[in-house]
Amino acid sequence: MLHNLSVGELAERLRSRELSSVELTRHFVERIERLNPALNALITLTADAALAAAAAADRRLASGEHGPLLGIPLIHKDIFCTDGVRTSCGSRMLDNFVAPYDATVVARLKAAGAVMLGKANMDEFAMGSSNETSYYGPVKNPWNIAKVPGGSSGGSAAAMAARLASFTTGTDTGGSIRQPAALTGVTGVKPTYGRVSRYGMIAFASSLDQAGVFARTAADAATVLKVIAGFDPLDSTSVDEPVPDYPAALDAPLSGMKIGLLREFFDGLEPRNAALIHDSLKVFTSLGAATMEVSLPHLPLSVPTYYVVAPAECSSNLSRFDGVRFGYRCDQPRDLADLYMRSRGEGFGPEVKRRIMTGTYVLSAGYFDAYYLKAQKVRRLITEDFRAAFERVDLLIGPTTPTPAFDIGAKIDDPVTMYLNDIYTIGANLAGLPGLSLPCGFVDGLPMGLQLIGPHFSEGRLLNAAHRYQRATEWHTHAPRGYER
Amino acid sequence: MIDWEVVIGLEIHAQLATRSKIFSGAATAYGAPPNTQASLVDLAYPGVLPVLNAEAVRMAVKFGLAIGATIARRSIFARKNYFYPDLPKGYQISQYEHPVVSRGSLKVLLDDGTVKTIGVTRAHLEEDAGKSLHEGLANASGIDLNRAGTPLLEIVSEPDMRSAKEAVAYMKKIHTLVRYLEICDGNMQEGSFRCDANVSVRPRGQEKFGTRAEIKNLNSFRFVEKAIQYEVARQVELIESGGRVVQETRLYDSDKDETRPMRSKEEANDYRYFPDPDLLPVEIDAGFIATVRATLPELPDEKAARFARDLGLSLYDAGVLSASRELGAYFEAVLTGLGKAHAKLAANWVMGELSSALNRDGVEITASRVSPAALGGLLARIVDETISGKIAKEVFEAMWAEGQGADDIIEKRGLKQITDSGAIEGVIDAVIAANPKQLADYRAGKDKLFQFFVGQVQKATKGKANPAQLNELLKTKLGGPA
Numbered sequence: 001m002l003h004n005l006s007v008g009e010l011a012e013r014l015r016s017r018e019l020s021s022v023e024l025t026r027h028f029v030e031r032i033e034r035l036n037p038a039l040n041a042l043i044t045l046t047a048d049a050a051l052a053a054a055a056a057a058d059r060r061l062a063s064g065e066h067g068p069l070l071g072i073p074l075i076h077k078d079i080f081c082t083d084g085v086r087t088s089c090g091s092r093m094l095d096n097f098v099a100p101y102d103a104t105v106v107a108r109l110k111a112a113g114a115v116m117l118g119k120a121n122m123d124e125f126a127m128g129s130s131n132e133t134s135y136y137g138p139v140k141n142p143w144n145i146a147k148v149p150g151g152s153s154g155g156s157a158a159a160m161a162a163r164l165a166s167f168t169t170g171t172d173t174g175g176s177i178r179q180p181a182a183l184t185g186v187t188g189v190k191p192t193y194g195r196v197s198r199y200g201m202i203a204f205a206s207s208l209d210q211a212g213v214f215a216r217t218a219a220d221a222a223t224v225l226k227v228i229a230g231f232d233p234l235d236s237t238s239v240d241e242p243v244p245d246y247p248a249a250l251d252a253p254l255s256g257m258k259i260g261l262l263r264e265f266f267d268g269l270e271p272r273n274a275a276l277i278h279d280s281l282k283v284f285t286s287l288g289a290a291t292m293e294v295s296l297p298h299l300p301l302s303v304p305t306y307y308v309v310a311p312a313e314c315s316s317n318l319s320r321f322d323g324v325r326f327g328y329r330c331d332q333p334r335d336l337a338d339l340y341m342r343s344r345g346e347g348f349g350p351e352v353k354r355r356i357m358t359g360t361y362v363l364s365a366g367y368f369d370a371y372y373l374k375a376q377k378v379r380r381l382i383t384e385d386f387r388a389a390f391e392r393v394d395l396l397i398g399p400t401t402p403t404p405a406f407d408i409g410a411k412i413d414d415p416v417t418m419y420l421n422d423i424y425t426i427g428a429n430l431a432g433l434p435g436l437s438l439p440c441g442f443v444d445g446l447p448m449g450l451q452l453i454g455p456h457f458s459e460g461r462l463l464n465a466a467h468r469y470q471r472a473t474e475w476h477t478h479a480p481r482g483y484e485r
Numbered sequence: 486m487i488d489w490e491v492v493i494g495l496e497i498h499a500q501l502a503t504r505s506k507i508f509s510g511a512a513t514a515y516g517a518p519p520n521t522q523a524s525l526v527d528l529a530y531p532g533v534l535p536v537l538n539a540e541a542v543r544m545a546v547k548f549g550l551a552i553g554a555t556i557a558r559r560s561i562f563a564r565k566n567y568f569y570p571d572l573p574k575g576y577q578i579s580q581y582e583h584p585v586v587s588r589g590s591l592k593v594l595l596d597d598g599t600v601k602t603i604g605v606t607r608a609h610l611e612e613d614a615g616k617s618l619h620e621g622l623a624n625a626s627g628i629d630l631n632r633a634g635t636p637l638l639e640i641v642s643e644p645d646m647r648s649a650k651e652a653v654a655y656m657k658k659i660h661t662l663v664r665y666l667e668i669c670d671g672n673m674q675e676g677s678f679r680c681d682a683n684v685s686v687r688p689r690g691q692e693k694f695g696t697r698a699e700i701k702n703l704n705s706f707r708f709v710e711k712a713i714q715y716e717v718a719r720q721v722e723l724i725e726s727g728g729r730v731v732q733e734t735r736l737y738d739s740d741k742d743e744t745r746p747m748r749s750k751e752e753a754n755d756y757r758y759f760p761d762p763d764l765l766p767v768e769i770d771a772g773f774i775a776t777v778r779a780t781l782p783e784l785p786d787e788k789a790a791r792f793a794r795d796l797g798l799s800l801y802d803a804g805v806l807s808a809s810r811e812l813g814a815y816f817e818a819v820l821t822g823l824g825k826a827h828a829k830l831a832a833n834w835v836m837g838e839l840s841s842a843l844n845r846d847g848v849e850i851t852a853s854r855v856s857p858a859a860l861g862g863l864l865a866r867i868v869d870e871t872i873s874g875k876i877a878k879e880v881f882e883a884m885w886a887e888g889q890g891a892d893d894i895i896e897k898r899g900l901k902q903i904t905d906s907g908a909i910e911g912v913i914d915a916v917i918a919a920n921p922k923q924l925a926d927y928r929a930g931k932d933k934l935f936q937f938f939v940g941q942v943q944k945a946t947k948g949k950a951n952p953a954q955l956n957e958l959l960k961t962k963l964g965g966p967a
Contacts, residue, residue, distance in 0.1 A: 199534050
């Protein structure tokens, strides 16, 4: 079936004209129409525009043009601005917002001829770990619709797992790609901070946000990352480093690679989950890698650090949503203060408000030093821990999440427990490092993720390791029941 | 009676003369229809990001070098958070703890001829806000975001000024400087150059500063002076009648000539500054500083010193002629033809006749109807005694009105000075003959009548008689009072 083919296989068929992009696009549109109502993975389906884009891709293919993503259908997380298409960011605040421009990620994929099928559901303003904070309702995990798919890119992950597109995009501020990738059994890559432009990606926490990819394989992720990565003059924090040929490096041998097992990630980890990680390590050893235990003493401080830094930045980033120029505006404001208070009070959901309030508090006079400044210091210590670790090893390995997908509703009223879901993923964001989650087995019939973290700009090495692992294992080939065919 | 000492510090906002905004590519031109010069970045659309305009940094560094300040090798943009409709992002991007320029100073010439050094604490880059429009809209306010994102250099002085006049002298000096450096057009009507004044009073001799009030948004030198004078009087009166000055922001009402407490833009004053994560720290290396330094023009103080030293001008004249780059250039161009020996003559004419004509007709010196070469030509005729200074004024007016050269006008109007002694003697003889009574009175001791005879002769010659010769000959002919 077309939806089970890799991006590489599809590109080959499109190139040989054995398959047209319109056929492929129709196939996915049909799947979305049939399967999405149970999953709620998409906020917006743009079937007509997708078919038009597919027809345009077919014309390019007919003229002899070809490219790794030309004619390949994808779904964007609804955090990326898409010209002429509603960009809601999962919020009532932007329910009526039609972006007047394309995000750089969107523009690059468009230029490569990839076909956007629609926009994926997400936690409101990317704040959440379960996709339950979306104004558009929770996304269901295709492996078990009583479970969450993770968040904040839960729609992108669920759509990928349910094979509603050949690949999907996401963003990762504290684990929002890796955690849902793990909980839905797909491969998710969060690149180095600055590797992919943030322009047009609605900001949550600017110093942590990074765009990335969900795919079924590391090889597909490598193909997509090569297209979206690279310096963007519109984003001052994007880095002017050449983009390596990720697909070309996928098969490099792992012999001599030194892999560090993160000691802190195993404290309190469920034995069945820990066993999966140890099994994975054996795979890497058999591929020629050497493993050793590594400690990052400040890593346990990453959750509290993150929950100061991220809300601080979000409290400021979300000030522009004031009901004045775009987005939600309350009915009949009495005066300016009323306009602000009711537009924001009615437009934002509870988790967003909680973070705005937390962020406002930690930046306030009298608290700034104790919270924000202290958090920045700890952030530097964590970064330094990683730097020291990468003097000894090429990459770090550990679980992506402490547990498999949990029940919808189980943690939504307990923010602190919810925040602990990101305990293994946040460190990479604080240090700006690339991270990758790939399926490594099942617990209670639910997929678990193996996380790889590397030094800055080591995406190629991470994808290489993941690809070699996927060549040696078959965890990534499993599809949730009902979504294989 | 307590002797009150006034303490003033100014925060000057100079709009930098970049073509595009500080963080977006939108134009900065003044006067465009509302919101036509606001890009998605200026409108703070979701997802957009600021990109620093390097030209604004270059201009700030240029200013820093001109006041002998420290240029930060690493400066940081911070967000100043508050809600207001003309502030689209809900925060202003400014510099807080690490400004690009710090610890400079400049010298100000005071009325009594003394020179005072005023410290500049810092100068930092920031973006301007938009404008709220309340007129012509029923039950609503409009917002024009054309100005949002316009680059500003906020220049913060030390509390070094001790009178409204000193404050004005300092502000004028900065105004001169930013125009010299071509980093600000200095247009105060359009708001390109404005200031906030921090004013307090204390009993003379007391070390501790009094509580200050900040007067916002003063956009003319006159308003600065009057607002400070009013504020000082208000504070003194308040304290002397048993009250206390409260630290607050006030607005100056020029119609009523008074300051009033301003309703604060935001309820609380906690701006929650933190480094802007969308912008990298600004790294400035020695090479960049050297490049900018190489573009520095001769600065006003240097030019004035040179005028005084090389041309023998008074400090006052040298100061006036170096007050703008254009004026200095005009003056020097006059000297090119005329020669440095006649600098004082040229200075008098540029500051006198030329300046009044420019002021009268509202013409910029760069558009003067009498070119520096033409003025030099006119002054050369005074020097070579073709015409007298008095006739020269008449010629200048004609040059101004008709655009012709001095020689043409002198020729056409027959204004050439009479230096032929015989001719002057003839006129003197006729005048003496026609005025026997005055002659008698003069000789009887009414020596003031000498001027009467000078006047009569000049009247007869239409002012063309060489004054020195005329005096000489007339003395001989009248034979002095008996």
